[in-house]
Amino acid sequence: MKKNNWVKISALASFLFLQTIYATPSWADPVNSIEVTDTDTAVGHNSDAGFVDKIFCDEEKTKNNTAIGSNAKAAVGNSTAIGSGAQANKKGSVALGDGSIADRENTVSVGKVGKERQITNVAAGTQETDAVNFGQLDKKADKSYVDEKDAALDKKKADKSYVDEKDAALDKKKADKSYVDEKDAALDKKKADKSYVDEKDAALDKKKADKSYVDEKDAALDKKKADKSYVDEKDAALDKKKADKSYVDEKDAALDKKKADKSYVDEQDAALDKKKADKSYVDEKDAALDKKKADKSYVDERNTALDNRITNETQRLDSRIDNLSSRVDKVGALAAAFSALAPMPxxxxxxxxxxxxxxxxxxxxxxxxxxxxxxxxDVLLNAGFAISGSEKMGRAGVTWKIGGPKEKKESSVNKKMITGNINSNVTLGNDQQVTDINIGVADTEKNAF
Structure with missing residues (x-):
């Protein structure tokens, strides 16, 4: 284990010991989030933003973790877990939603095995790395649908006579003023007729619900594709029209005549002016536009509220981390002050x-x-107290000296030697002098112990 890791563990152990004696533990806080550096964010009860990895792994490889939600865990570098119980267990992974688990690097998970979720309201992809929604996938998977559409388009483009006929029919209808009036009248009548709308909706619902209708349509299409004679007849008719030069000339002449007709142009302009003058048409367009703008403002408000909340939580977490760093520094100063205390002999x-x-x-x-x-x-009692700002520390202890009996034996020998020397230098007649000397020997023996 690296030296820096031992320093971190020692500092953490000292801090937890002080919390136990003098303060309410940080894990008693309802938030109870754990984060180590200012590049990690943990919000929610028992949430963890790489706390264990910060102690036992290289800190430079485990930065930028975010855990939001009760019991959310973002264990490795650049990982994100959002939601109660969400776990981002691999580098660069993202876990979104309650109980989601991201267990592969650089992936996004919205669930876990046995608790999968659907992602809804996904726009159709336009770039190579965009997600594809079900509608796109369904169309691309239906190869026959694509082939039929392409074949029909190619056939229409190749059929010059078909284009000429469609243009001629359209020009004829537009030039026919009575036809336009009749169509408008019929349309107004249908819109006013509520029963007509109900009948159309009912018929549509019936067709959608009628599985046999779909099957019949598919069967008819398959029958036409399988009927080689049908294709041959269509191709023969087309070839006949293309070969008929007079037919093409007549169609072109009719078209040139209509384009030269000034009344045709006037009718076209009149129809356009009529739509622009229709106030209800303008109001509907404006109403649709206002609705879209209102939806956008709603999204902006939601995004602003979320940004403000994240900013407030980040500031609160930064303040707590700064406070923790200051307290750890004070623990180091308290330990240094205690080490300066020393007794004399x-x-x-x-x-x-x-x-x-x-x-x-x-x-x-x-x-x-x-x-x-x-x-x-040979017995020493000691006690101490230290203070650094609002942080306090105390200690108490006892020390026993070993090896006392050997010194006591030597003192007894010295006492005998001193007593012998003194007794040899005094007379029996001087009682007072002998008493004083014996008292002095007793004091010497006491001091020796």
């Missing part, structure tokens, strides 16, 4: 001692005071 005339010390760590300062007391020459 035993003195029977002064068995009690007082010691003071100061310490500093990463810009934080602390002061400590301690007391030492010898109950006898």
């Amino acid at each position: 035993y003195d029977p005339a002064g068995p009690t001692q007082i010691s003071m010390g100061v310490g500093t760590y990463s810009g934080q300062q602390a002061m400590a005071i301690g007391i030492y007391h010898y109950t006898k020459n």
Whole structure:
């Protein structure tokens, strides 16, 4: 394990010990989120933004984790978990929604095995890396649909006479003023006739619900495709029309005549002016546009509210991280101040001692005071207290001295030697002198212990 990791573990252990004695633990907070550096974000009860990996792994490889929601876990670098119980367990992975698990690198998960979800309201993809919705996939998968559409288009483009006939029929209808009036009248009548609308809707619903209708349409189409004679007849008719030069000339002449007809152009312009003058048409278009703009403002409001909430939570988390860093620095200063306290050797005339010390760590300062007391020459009691701002620390201990009996034996030998020397230098007639000397020997023996 790297040296830096040991330093982190030691600092964390000291902080947890202080929390246990002097303060309410951080995990008692209802939020109870765990995040280590200012590049990680954890919001929600018991949420975790790479806390374990920050201690035991290279911190540079485990940054930029985000865990939002109760029990959300974003365990590795650049991972994101949003939702209660969501887990992003691989680098660069994203887990969205309650209980979602992202267990592959650089992937987005909206569920887990046995609890899959659908992604709805997906727009059709336009680029190579865009997602494809079901509608696109269904059309592309239906190869026969594409082939039929292309074949029909190619056939129409190749059929010059068909184009000429359609144009001629259209020009004839537009030139026929009575036809336009009749169509408009018929349309107004149908719109006014509520029963007509109901009947059309009912007929449509009946066709959609009638499975046999779909089957019959498919069967008719398959029959036509399989009927080679049908294709041959259509091709023969087309070839006949193309070969008939007079037919083409007549169609072109009719078309040139209609284009030269000034009344045709006037009718076209009149129809366009009629639509523009129709106030109800303009109002409907404006109403549709206003609805779209209102929907966009709703989305903007939702996005703004979410951005504000994320900003507030981020600021609150930054404040908590700064406070934690300051407290850890104060723990280091308290430890340094305690290390400055030291007792002096035993003195029977002064068995009690007082010691003071100061310490500093990463810009934080602390002061400590301690007391030492010898109950006898081989037993030392001690206690201490330190303070750094609002952080406080205390200690107490006892020390025993080993090896006392050997010193006591040597003292007894010295006593005998001293007594023998003194007795040899005094007379029996001087009782007072002998008493004083014996008292002196007793004091010497006491001091030896």
